């Protein structure tokens with residue numbers, strides 16, 4: 001049996017070839033929920049979304065809702081919104097501030113630490129151990145630079161082991177804030193998508209498509225993004241292992257050697273921000289940070305940091321997903337924050353100049369797979385020019401399929417495991 | 419004055435959904451009401467048939483086109499909106515659509531919208547403020563989608579013609595995940 005399961009995945013995922021059923025088969029989707037979403041580290045939310053004691057916000061792990069709470073003791077908790085009695089939701093508000101949650105069905109009341117405080121008519125429960133009837137929690141929670149991740153299993157690598165080289169990208173993002181901290185405070189756009197979550201995942205570091213899918217906006221908005229993804233671009237794609245991938249445009253920005261060119265602006269247009277950066281890091285380091293810009297990294301399986309915004313990918317079923325997107329805000333830097341929001345609102349979400357068209361592509365891909373021949377998708381672009389960088393990470397040209405291949409290599413290793 | 423107007427009363431959650439602080443006129447000028455309706459119907463038709471240039475011409479130079487997310491009275495200077503366009507971004511949106519390579523509108527959505535429930539509301543300046551409801555049926559490559567909104571306009575007479583200075587479209591389900599919205603709403 002084990003042998004069979006093993007060969008099933010090897011047959012579906014071959015070097016540079018993946019089988020169409022991986023995107024539409026509901027059985028495979030169920031297996032992914034168990035093996036990826038409920039077994040490995042998944043991004044949940046950011047600490048700044050619950051800034052005050054007793055704040056809570058509804059988040060998800062895979063298709064499952066999760067309450068992210070800053071509890072009465074100022075600790076971040078990931079609680080499961082299911083009353084241990086008969087399964088009712090203890091909270092139907094999306095977000096708010098509450099020290100306790102009372103289930104509407106029979107009035108069991110829980111502290112925001114998850115503990116059961118009391119139930120109605122307690123003489124009906126003799127010898128019951130209340131401490132075993134609290135809200136369930138996500139087994140492990142870990143926070144890296146304010147990014148909160150959850151893992152539904154006790155065992156397995158730590159978050160830092162899981163992130164590995166991708167930590168550099170998160171650090172790079174936070175460095176772009178003069179306080180070293182980012183905030184997620186503008187609320188999310190939620191974009192419903194009739195496509196498998198992996199089409200979204202693979203698109204995030206696909207540098208082959210922008211010149212075509214986004215040519216409409218590039219041609220009318222005199223954007224410099226196009227030059228990152230031409231055939232003569234010097235930007236690279238990189239794999240950090242564990243399914244984490246990035247497009248690294250720093251070689252291009254270093255060639256331009258202009259602070260804030262990555263953001264389509266210049267230091268004199270953002271004087272307050274530039275001054276704050278110089279004060280925080282010293283002029284030389286600040287200049288380097290502002291030349292390099294923010295990262296473009298896809299942290300497997302669901303956190304995409306796209307320079308100035310984040311996307312959280314949520315799988316709903318084999319054929320449906322939700323993209324949650326919002327502007328990143330640099331804590332304490334109001335002049336750049338307004339631009340970050342304005343630019344994000346223009347680009348992303350259901351009406352965005354970019355994402356409406358990306359999403360159109362995922363949905364067409366998904367429908368395309370109803371045509372059963374050829375059976376496999378072809379992901380071999382740039383196989384011949386993969387190489388290692390000085391840190392030993394695999395890199396390729398910015399338009400290569402390397403990120404997809406590396407995502408699938410990691411996916412295979414997870415799905416093969418029993 | 420007070421007897422001529424009503425404000426929305428009710429629990430906070432309703433105010434959050436329907437909007438706070440709107441003052442509806444109880445009496446109105448029949449002729450103006452007619453003119454406003456004709457304007458909005460025409461705007462609806464131009465959107466339905468993707469007459470981008472004629473639609474863009476309806477805007478004033480200080481225009482704001484706003485489609486909030488996650489509520490009605492959000493702060494567009496703080497919170498993410500689905501659309502928050504000033505005049506130049508409206509024009510960018512139109513130019514993108516006109517390239518013919520805006521894939522989510524290639525082929526364009528087939529649309530028919532029904533606009534109703536017009537009410538004039540109190541205005542703090544000389545602009546005419548009107549609220550109405552809209553239902554939009556969209557069909558495209560993905561399938562059929564129903565959209566519904568509460569819409570608010572500020573209209574202004576310029577050289578004898580009505581123009582839009584402000585259009586706010588509050589989708590009733592803007593607190594949920596929604597499909598791509600790349601036609602002019």
Ligand code: FES
Nearest residue numbers: 083085086103106
């Ligand atoms: S289901 Fe929650 S108290 Fe009964």
Ligand SMILES: [Fe+2]
Nearest residue numbers: 210213354358
């Ligand atoms: Fe894209």
